[in-house]
Amino acid sequence: MIKLKDIYKIYQTGEDFVHALDGIDLHIDEGEFVSVIGASGSGKSTCMNIIGCLDVPTSGSYFLNGSDVSTLSDDELAMIRNRTLGFIFQQYNLISKLTVLENVELPLIYRGVQPKERVRMSMEALERVGLEGRSNNMPSQLSGGQQQRVSIARALAGKPKVILADEPTGALDSKTGMEVLALIKELHKEGNTIVLITHDNSIALHAQRIVRLSDGKIIEDKPVIDRQVQ
């Protein structure tokens, strides 16, 4: 499903070069639930942005669903983001002047789904996150956890195969964090491929597999055998 081969991402700031990703090789199969962990600045977000076609690597190749992403046009990438990928961002990234429902509808609008069907799908997604009653609220009228649930509803409304979550619980207290995590696990059970970025080991343990990054390199990649053993 996801195949990263020798990926480098190098930022140049003045005279300095920062190797945000320093030769990454990573395969993720369809239906897998992978956690990416590592210290701050280790390159987790950079990695996710490349997987999510939001950013391009400096070098290396990335195959998504068998096609070489570097050969795709801007519009084709937009289509992949729209149909194949669902994002959950740490800072929610809701559009503040649209209502909850309109935010959830956005990917469906870009997909060209008819209004009636769109509302039905969006309401279904909002029901899954338990926010069907807040569909006409503005994002600013919701708590952080609720906003994150809206962004989850938005990510899953279009039923994408892959869900990419960059520290979805980072801004939430542990109880709300666990609720969000439960939702993500449910999505995994339904067959979605999940990449979950976190710096919280206990959250990472909910995945099937943990990839550990340090200074842009993968220093550990192993399955989670027993959740009870830490």
Added chain:
Amino acid sequence: MNIKQAFLLAIKSLLSSKMRSFLTMLGIIIGIAAVIILVSLMNGLSKSILDSFEDMGTNLISVEVMGRGSNRSVTFTEMQALMAENPELISGVSPNVSVGVKVKKDTESLTANCIGINEDYYDIKNVKMASGRFINYLDVARRQKVCILGAYEVTKLFGGIDPLGEEVKINGDSYTVIGTLTEKADAEEGSADDTVIIPYTLATRLSGNGTISSYYISASSKDTVNQASALVKAKLYQAFQSEDYYMVMSSGEIIEEINEMMGIMGTVLIGIAGISLLVGGIGIMNIMLVSVSERVREIGIRKSLGGRRKDILGQFIIEAATTSIIGGIIGIILGVILSYGAGKLIDLTAVPSVTAIIVAVSVSAAIGIVFGYLPASKAAKMYPIEALREN
């Protein structure tokens, strides 16, 4: 995403930032309204001036012979001969003998400006009669003591009651009133309504010197005014051998002069209007720039959710176009209303120009769309992550 949806989205987005939308529109509204007001008033002014000249007859040529110090002169007979020789150019000649007279009816009396003319005067000056008939050839030839009164005289001497067939005394002689003129200027003293018209053959006697020094001539049509005027000038030059002794003025020439003046004024006003459009345009440009850069993050979110470049661009262009159109419509309405209002204030009928409206609207729409497009196009080309990282 279809156009209708994009349009609804644009309206929603405009409503969600009312102040900004309003400020953008304000630039357009002021620009368009200013252009419309300036041009309408200008048109109104030029129309009212031209109308008043057309009232006097567009074919009119007036001749004034000073003749002082010259022993030559041009007689009415010579003028008539000129007409007879050039019937395709000149259709009428009337002497214009002006005398101050005392007009008396019973105990009421007044002094009036009396003009002596012939029957051609009726067509030359486009005379409008309220009642009775105009002076005819026989009246002139037989020196019939008949007169036509202006509205002021009718009011003053007859209390406004139709005086047809009544007698008035002009400088002591009895004249029969055979007609009255249509009121033009509220029947005020000294206005166009304060006049008495009699056959010129009598007026030359009243004036005491027997000569005719002024003529009204009508060209056969609007298009021959200049030719006819040249002909008259040539004739007069032949007689006087100098341009100093006479003056020939045709309404065509006057209208031409006015048009030229209006043209200059128009250019100045168009410059001013252009500046106000430009200022409006800069306002639009500013707000569009701010609006887009404020929203780069939104653009990033939209891209991350699968918005294509053309979706993003479409959204901004439709927003800009909607702003421009709404602002444009308000500008037109405001401009037209204010034009008429200002026209009323300065006693002028505003004449809004469709061309000006079209130009003003297209210019501000173009500015709105171009300056909505440019920054949006730049933002739409960013990688989603770059846009998301903004601010």
